Amino acid sequence: MTPIVSVKDVQKTYDGGFEALKGVSLDIRDGEVLALLGPNGAGKTTLISIICGIATATSGQVKVGGHDTVDDYRAARSLIGLVPQEINLEPFETVMNTVTFSRGLFGKPRDDAHMERILRQLSLWDKKDAQTKELSGGMKRRVLIAKALAHEPKVLFLDEPTAGVDVELRRDMWETMKDLKSHGVTIILTTHYIEEAELMADRIGIIAKGEIKLVREKEALMAELGKKQLVVELSERANGIPESLGKYDLTLSDGGSEIVYHYDSRKDRTGITRLLNDLQAAGLQMSDVRTEQSSLEDIFVDLTKGDAR
Template sequence: MTPIIEIRDLAKVYASGTRALSGVTLDIRKGEILGLLGPNGAGKTTLISVLCGLVTPSSGQVLVGGHDIVRDYRKARSLIGLVPQEISVEPFETVMNTTRFSRGLFGKAADDAHLEGVLTSLSLWDKRDAKCNELSGGMKRRVLIAKALSHGPEILFLDEPTAGVDVSLRRGMWQVVADLKASGVTIILTTHYMAEAEEMADRIGVIDKGRLLLVEEKAKLMREFGRKRLTVELADPIAALPEVIAQCGATLEQGGSRLAYDYDTRADRTGIARLLAACAEAGVAVRDLSTVETSLEDVFLRLVEENA
């Protein structure tokens, strides 16, 4: 499939000398939700700003829908909606007018029917005549999304969409993003919340110190890393693993003094009860249990540590 965004060897050094991006190469697929995960200062906002044409790249190339973001700025930009990290709305303007104005900025003809659809999908249609400063924080953020969707973009960037948003509103935001994806919009969101990337993204990119450390299908990452290891310390070492324990998938370690058992944290049954029953059946006395998790969080932290 032809990617909707092609990023080749992108670098950005700010005038201050800060190197915010180095050698970023990435294809973004049409219709996917790509989660860009990284700590504060990683370069997430810079990357989004370059893709949206707000920050000039120092080197490298970006094509959006086949249009070069520097040479064909207008065509590239017309395909893009951006929901910025900082909330900024005209306080005394109504929701409807704010959205109309954003559409106008793209030189598009007025189309209140389109805007009604956008506001309805964001549960803001009832608030169309409310002034922005009368809205709650969660609603303001949805107004920002409405503005970003006002010109009917194919690609939507959400920069830390739920930073500082409480847990229930965060869930609401996740639903909004899922609905947008269902309507065919390609979504790139940045976050420093692991759970958010885990919840929403089809693919996850990890970015740190301006470098893209990994891009992978979320399902694959979760398969590989959403596992736990249970260690069973035995009261007395055993010479060989009784068949009934081996059948559970456990292995013998440390000269027979402990068992290791890997299991999937998201499986219906972890098999732990069965393993312990097998120990009892085989007359193997258990002294202690401990578990270690390898979650996406570990992968993320390890990558970031290795990059230190």
């Protein structure tokens, strides 16, 4: 399937000489929710700004729906809705006018039915005549989404939609995102919250120091969570793994005082009982046994260690 957004070798050096993106390539699939996780200053906003045509790449190419974001800016931009991090609404304007105006900016004809549909979908219909300054923080964020959807884009970028919002509002936002996805909108969301990525995303991308470190199906990452390690502490250091234990996935660690067994905890037979018997039969004395599990958080911390700027 042709990706709805294709990013190829995008590099960005800001005027001061700082390299914020170091050759990023990424394909976004039609209809998916992709969560971009990364520490502060990783380059998430820079990447989104380049895709949306707000910033220019120093080199590389971005296409949206097959349209080059530089050569064919208008066509590419009209397929994109952007919900920024900051709330930037006209305080004295009504919700309806705010959203209608956004549609007009894209040269789209007035469409009252579409306006009603998105305002209802975002639970803002009751507030259509209210001035934006009269709205709660959560409603203002939903108005930003309505604005971004006003011109019927195919792809919606949400830059940290739930940063600094309370738990209840975060849940509301998640419901809104699920609803939009069910209506076929492709969603790219940047977040610091691993829980949010786990809950919302079809795929998870990890970005750090201007580089994409990993893009994986969430299910595959979850399967990774199923991978566990059994660490067997030995009473005496071993020089190597005995040949009789060659059939197990074992590594020797901590200078030979631990044997680590990698296994899949979701399987019916983990092989642990057999391994412990075989260790004993091989003459290895065990002093302790513990299990360890890798989580998305571990993977994230591992990949982005020391990368926050």
